[in-house]
Amino acid sequence: MAFPIFASPPVTFIKTLSPQNLSLSQATCNFNxxxxxxxxxxxxVLNDQNQTISRRPSKFQPSIWTDDYIQSLSSEYKEEIYGDQRKVLREKVKIMLCKIENELDQLEFIDVLQRIGVSYHFNNEIRDILDNIYNKQTSKLKKNLHATALKFRLLRQHGYDISTDCFVCFQNEVCNFKKGQFVDVHGMLSMYEASFHSFEDETILDEARDFTTNFLKGYLKQNRGNHISLLISHALELPLNWTMSRFEARWFINIYEKQENKSHVLLQFAKLDFNILQSKYLEELKCASRWWKGTAIVEKLSFTRxxxxxxxxxxxxxxxxxxxxxxxxxxxxxxxxxxxxxxxxxxxxxxxxxxxxxxxxxxxxxxxxxxxxxxxxxxxxxxxxxxxxxxxxxxxxxxxxxxxxxxxxxxxxxxxxxxxxxxxxxxxxxxxxxxxxxxxxxxxxxxxxxxxxxxxxxxxxxxxxxxxxxxxxxxxxxxxxxxxxxxxxxxxxxxxxxxxxxxxxxxxxxxxxxxxxxxxxxxxxxxxxxxxxxxxxxxxxxxxxxxxxxxxxxxxxxxxxxxxxxxxxxxxxxxxxxxxxxxxxxxxx
The missing domain is CATH 1.10.600.10 (Farnesyl Diphosphate Synthase)
Structure with missing residues (x-):
C-alpha cells in the first residue's frame, strides 16, 4: 500500500512528565x-465465582508456530564451515568495492550492498568512499539525474549535510515529460526514492515526490515484466526508506540474481550471509520461545494474543x-x-x-x-x-x-x-x-x-x-x-x-x-x-x-x-x- 503525500496537517506533541524524585544518587550505584x-x-485467588462478570470476547486465533515446532527446527548454516566460507567471500567483495574508482559506479555498488543486506560488513570502506565524494563536491555527473539523486539519498541517509539545491537544474525534466520528450526512467526512480529523505519545508522534494510518483505509475501502465518495472512496482508499494531491511534483502537477492550484469561473488556472499544470520535468529527465537512457554501466559490467559x-x-x-x-x-x-x-x-x-x-x-x-x-x-x-x-x-x-x-x-x-x-x-x-x-x-x-x-x-x-x-x-x-x-x-x-x-x-x-x-x-x-x-x-x-x-x-x-x-x-x-x-x-x- 503506497502512502502518497497529502497536505500536511498540524501535528501537536504533548510532553510527558519526567521521572519524579529520581536523583542522580538514586540512579547510580555499584551493587552487585x-x-x-x-x-x-x-x-x-480472589473468589469471584459467585459474581457474573461481563468480559469482552476474544477472537484471536492461536499461533501457528508452537514451541514444540520452533524447538524442532535447526539450520545447517550455524556450522562453522559456512562462517569460514563467508569470510573468504567477504574479502573478495571488499576488494571489489575498494577497486572501484568511478563515482557513479561507487554509489551504485554501495546501493546494491545496502539493498542486498551486506553493507554492515563494510561500514568503514563505505564511510571512506562517501567522505571522499562529499568532500570533493566536483562531480562530473551533475547533469545526470540518476547519479545526483542517488548521491543525495546515500549522503543524507548516512548523515551528511547536503542541500536540495542540487536538484534545481533538473526542473527541465518536468518540461520534457510534459512535452512528450525522452525522460530518464532510472533517474525518475532514483529521484522518487531520494524524495523520501526530505526534511520539512523542502518544497522541491515534495514536488519531486508528486511528479515522480505520477510518472512511474504511468510508466508501469505501458511497461511490464522488465527489470526496471519490477523495481518501480516495488518502490511504489513502499519506498526504500520505509522498508524493513531484512525483507528488502530477501526480495532484492532474488531480483539481483536475475540481472545480467550481476556479480556472482556478491550474490553468493549475500545468500550465505542471509542464511547464516537466519540460523542465528532461529536460535534466538528458540530461547525466547522457551521463556514464553515458561511464563504459562498462553496456557492460563487464553484471551490474550x-x-x-x-x-x-x-x-x-x-x-x-x-x-x-x-x-x-x-x-x-x-x-x-x-x-x-x-x-x-x-x-x-x-x-x-x-x-x-x-x-x-x-x-x-x-x-x-x-x-x-x-x-x-x-x-x-x-x-x-x-x-x-x-x-x-x-x-x-x-x-x-x-x-x-x-x-x-x-x-x-x-x-x-x-x-x-x-x-x-x-x-x-x-x-x-x-x-x-x-x-x-x-x-x-x-x-x-x-x-x-x-x-x-x-x-x-x-x-x-x-x-x-x-x-x-x-x-x-x-x-x-x-x-x-x-x-x-x-x-x-x-x-x-x-x-x-x-x-x-x-x-x-x-x-x-x-x-x-x-x-x-x-x-x-x-x-x-x-x-x-x-x-x-x-x-x-x-x-x-x-x-x-x-x-x-x-x-x-x-x-x-x-x-x-x-x-x-x-x-x-x-x-x-x-x-x-x-x-x-x-x-x-
Whole structure:
C-alpha cells in the first residue's frame, strides 16, 4: 500500500512528565547481585465465582508456530564451515568495492550492498568512499539525474549535510515529460526514492515526490515484466526508506540474481550471509520461545494474543545485526508482555480490576499481589521478573547505573495510559484528536520498549541518555507518534469490529465531520509529515547511531506489519509467508 503525500496537517506533541524524585544518587550505584530477584504468582485467588462478570470476547486465533515446532527446527548454516566460507567471500567483495574508482559506479555498488543486506560488513570502506565524494563536491555527473539523486539519498541517509539545491537544474525534466520528450526512467526512480529523505519545508522534494510518483505509475501502465518495472512496482508499494531491511534483502537477492550484469561473488556472499544470520535468529527465537512457554501466559490467559514469532520478527526488523542478539531476545519478551497487558486492559479486565492492576504496577510492591485476581497476578509476576532480569543483566556488564527506576516508570506510564483508554471505553467517551494522540503516543508502548531496549543494546550507558529517556526524547516521541498512526491505520478495521475505543480516524471524523476516506488521508499525511521530522531528528540526536537507527527501524517494521491490514493480530497467509522467508526458510544456493 503506497502512502502518497497529502497536505500536511498540524501535528501537536504533548510532553510527558519526567521521572519524579529520581536523583542522580538514586540512579547510580555499584551493587552487585548474584542473581536476579524473582517473585512467584501466589495461588491465593480472589473468589469471584459467585459474581457474573461481563468480559469482552476474544477472537484471536492461536499461533501457528508452537514451541514444540520452533524447538524442532535447526539450520545447517550455524556450522562453522559456512562462517569460514563467508569470510573468504567477504574479502573478495571488499576488494571489489575498494577497486572501484568511478563515482557513479561507487554509489551504485554501495546501493546494491545496502539493498542486498551486506553493507554492515563494510561500514568503514563505505564511510571512506562517501567522505571522499562529499568532500570533493566536483562531480562530473551533475547533469545526470540518476547519479545526483542517488548521491543525495546515500549522503543524507548516512548523515551528511547536503542541500536540495542540487536538484534545481533538473526542473527541465518536468518540461520534457510534459512535452512528450525522452525522460530518464532510472533517474525518475532514483529521484522518487531520494524524495523520501526530505526534511520539512523542502518544497522541491515534495514536488519531486508528486511528479515522480505520477510518472512511474504511468510508466508501469505501458511497461511490464522488465527489470526496471519490477523495481518501480516495488518502490511504489513502499519506498526504500520505509522498508524493513531484512525483507528488502530477501526480495532484492532474488531480483539481483536475475540481472545480467550481476556479480556472482556478491550474490553468493549475500545468500550465505542471509542464511547464516537466519540460523542465528532461529536460535534466538528458540530461547525466547522457551521463556514464553515458561511464563504459562498462553496456557492460563487464553484471551490474550500469542504472537511471539511476530514479536521476534518485529525486533529482527528493529536491528538485524549479529551483535544485537540480547536486544532481540529481550525486546521479544517485552513486546510479548506488552501485548498481554494490552489485552488485559482492552479485553478482559473490569474497570475495577484495571484500577487495582495500575495501582499495583505504580507501587511496584509484591504485597499488592494479594489484591489482584489470579490472571493479573500472572501478569504482574511476569513483568516484575522481566524488569529484574534486565536490571541484573545491566549490572553484570559492570554498568554503574541502576535501571529499575527507569523501567518501572515506563511500565507505570504505559499502564496509566491503558487505564485512561479503558475509562473512555466504559464511559462511551470519544476523545478529541489532541487528547487521543497525547495518550495514544504512550499507550502504543514505544517509550516502554525503547527504554528497555536502551539497556539491552551492546553499548555503554550514558547519564545524559538516561536524562533524555526520562524526559521523553524527541526521537522516541516521534517514533511513538508514527507507530501510533501506522498502527491505527492498519488495525482500525479489526479494532472497530471488536468494539475497542475510537481510534485516530474515528476521533478525527467525530471532531471534524470528515468522511472515513478523508480521515485515512489525514493519517497518511501525518505519517509523511512525521517521517520528515524523523529524518531531521536522526541528523541531530545525541543518542548513539545504533539507538537512532533502531528507533527509525521501528517505523519501518510498522509499515511491514500493517501494510495490508493488521498483520500482527490477524496474520494472514501473506504475512505468514513473509515470516517464514525471514526466519524459517533459507535462500537456496
Amino acid at each position: 547481585f548474584s542473581r536476579p530477584i524473582q517473585c512467584k504468582a501466589s495461588y491465593k 500469542d504472537r511471539l514469532v511476530e514479536n521476534f520478527i518485529w525486533n529482527v526488523g528493529a536491528n538485524f545485526k549479529p551483535d544485537f542478539e540480547q536486544f532481540r531476545i529481550g525486546m521479544t519478551k517485552i513486546n510479548a508482555l506488552i501485548t498481554t497487558v494490552d489485552d488485559v486492559y482492552d479485553l478482559y479486565g473490569t474497570l475495577e480490576e484495571l484500577e487495582l492492576f495500575t495501582e499495583a504496577i505504580d507501587r511496584w510492591d509484591l504485597n499488592a499481589l494479594d489484591s489482584l485476581p489470579y490472571y493479573m497476578q500472572i501478569c504482574f509476576h511476569a513483568v516484575y521478573n522481566f524488569v529484574n532480569e534486565i536490571s541484573f543483566e545491566s549490572l553484570k556488564k559492570n554498568e554503574k547505573y541502576i535501571t529499575t527506576p527507569y523501567l518501572k516508570k515506563a511500565w507505570t506510564d504505559l499502564c496509566k495510559a491503558y487505564l485512561i483508554e479503558a475509562k473512555w471505553y466504559y464511559s462511551g467517551y470519544t476523545p478529541t484528536v489532541e487528547e487521543y494522540m497525547a495518550n495514544g503516543c504512550v499507550s502504543i508502548g514505544a517509550h516502554a520498549v525503547f527504554t528497555h531496549g536502551y539497556f539491552s543494546m551492546p553499548h555503554s550507558i550514558k547519564m545524559e541518555d538516561l536524562v533524555l529517556l526520562g524526559e521523553d526524547s524527541n526521537i522516541i516521541r516521534l517514533t511513538a507518534t508514527i507507530a501510533r498512526v501506522a498502527n491505527d491505520h492498519g488495525s482500525y478495521k479489526r479494532e472497530n469490529e471488536t468494539g475497542d475505543i475510537p481510534k485516530l480516524n474515528k476521533c478525527y471524523m467525530n471532531e471534524t465531520g470528515a468522511s472515513e476516506i478523508e480521515a485515512r488521508d489525514y493519517m497518511k499525511s501525518m505519517m509523511s509529515t512525521l517521517w520528515k521530522k524523523m529524518n531531521k531528528e536522526a541528523q541531530s540526536s545525541s543518542f548513539s547511531q545504533n539507538f537512532i537507527d533502531t528507533n527509525m527501524n521501528a517505523f519501518r517494521i510498522c509499515m511491514f506489519m500493517y501494510q495490508y491490514g493488521d498483520g500482527y493480530s490477524i496474520p494472514d497467509p501473506k504475512m505468514q509467508n513473509r515470516i517464514m522467508s525471514l526466519v524459517f526458510e533459507p535462500i537456496p544456493n
